[in-house]
Amino acid sequence: xxxxxxxxxxxxxxxxxxxxxRPFSAQQMISVSRPTSASRSHSLNRASSxxxxxxxSNDACSTNSQITGSSVLSExxxxxxxxxxxxxxxxxxxxxxxxxxxxxPGKSDAESELxxxxxxxxxxxxxTKVASYWLIKLDSVKQRKVLDxxxxxxxTVLPRIWKVPDVEEVNLYRIFNRVFNxxxxxRGQGLWNCFCDSGSSWESIFxxxxxxVTPLQLQCCQRLVELCKQCLxxxxxxxxxxRGSLSGIGPDWGNSRYLFTFSNP
Numbered sequence: 001x002x003x004x005x006x007x008x009x010x011x012x013x014x015x016x017x018x019x020x021x022r023p024f025s026a027q028q029m030i031s032v033s034r035p036t037s038a039s040r041s042h043s044l045n046r047a048s049s050x051x052x053x054x055x056x057s058n059d060a061c062s063t064n065s066q067i068t069g070s071s072v073l074s075e076x077x078x079x080x081x082x083x084x085x086x087x088x089x090x091x092x093x094x095x096x097x098x099x100x101x102x103x104x105p106g107k108s109d110a111e112s113e114l115x116x117x118x119x120x121x122x123x124x125x126x127x128t129k130v131a132s133y134w135l136i137k138l139d140s141v142k143q144r145k146v147l148d149x150x151x152x153x154x155x156t157v158l159p160r161i162w163k164v165p166d167v168e169e170v171n172l173y174r175i176f177n178r179v180f181n182x183x184x185x186x187r188g189q190g191l192w193n194c195f196c197d198s199g200s201s202w203e204s205i206f207x208x209x210x211x212x213v214t215p216l217q218l219q220c221c222q223r224l225v226e227l228c229k230q231c232l233x234x235x236x237x238x239x240x241x242x243r244g245s246l247s248g249i250g251p252d253w254g255n256s257r258y259l260f261t262f263s264n265p
Contacts, residue, residue: 090172090216092161097223100153102234119233133236134188143188146235147180150227172217178205179221183228194225
C-alpha cells in the first residue's frame with residue numbers, strides 16, 4: 001500500500017537519485033517548486049535577457065500601426081484646422097466685400113449709391129447707352145482698366161485680411177482672377193451678360209474646372225461681379241457727365257481712372 005508521505009524541505013531540495021523513474025517534467029516541477037531566492041533571481045534575469053533578444057513582431061506591427069494611425073489622424077486634424085481657418089477668412093472677406101462701395105469722383109458714398117440706383121431704376125433708358133459704351137466705345141484695354149478699379153481695391157484689402165505679404169498666395173484671389181477674365185471674355189460680353197437674364201452665366205467657369213468652389217467662395221465671387229457692374233455704371237455716368245456724350249474715355253483715362261475709388265471698411 002502506497003502512502004502519501006510529506007517530505008521535509010531538506011529532502012525535496014536534494015538532487016533526484018539515478019534510480020528515480022519519474023519523467024523529466026515531473027522532476028522539473030519538483031526542482032523548481034521551491035527554488036532559493038538567489039536561483040530564482042538568476043532565472044528571472046536570464047529570462048528577461050532572453051526575452052529582450054526575441055523579435056517582437058506582433059508588438060512591432062502594433063506599434064507601427066499606432067504610429068501610422070496617429071500620423072493620419074494628426075494630418076486630418078491639421079487639414080481640418082486649415083479648412084476651418086480658410087472658411088473663417090473667406091467669411092471675413094465676404095463681409096468686407098459687402099461693405100465696399102465705389103465712389104463717384106467728388107461725391108460721397110451715399111450720393112454715389114443714389115446715382116447707381118437712379119441708373120438701375122431707369123434701366124430702359126440707360127440700357128442701350130451702357131451697352132454701346134461698354135461693348136463699342138471702349139476697347140479691350142480700357143475695359144480691363146475699368147475692372148482694374150475693382151481689382152486694385154481687392155488687392156489692397158486681401159493681404160490685410162489673410163495676413164500674407166503677397167496676394168497671389170491667397171487661393172480666393174486666384175479664383176477672383178478667373179472671374180475677372182470671364183467678365184472680359186469676348187470683348188466684355190462676359191460682364192454685359194451679367195446685366196441680362198439671370199446674370200449668372202459667368203458661374204459656368206466653375207463647371208468646367210475640377211477645383212471645387214465652396215458656397216462661401218461663390219458668394220464672394222457674386223459680390224465681386226456686383227462691384228464690377230456698379231463700377232461700370234459709375235464710369236459710364238462719369239464719362240457721360242464729363243463729355244456730354246458717349247465718346248468714351250479719352251487720352252487722360254490713365255489718370256482719371258484713379259478718381260474712382262472704393263471705400264473700404
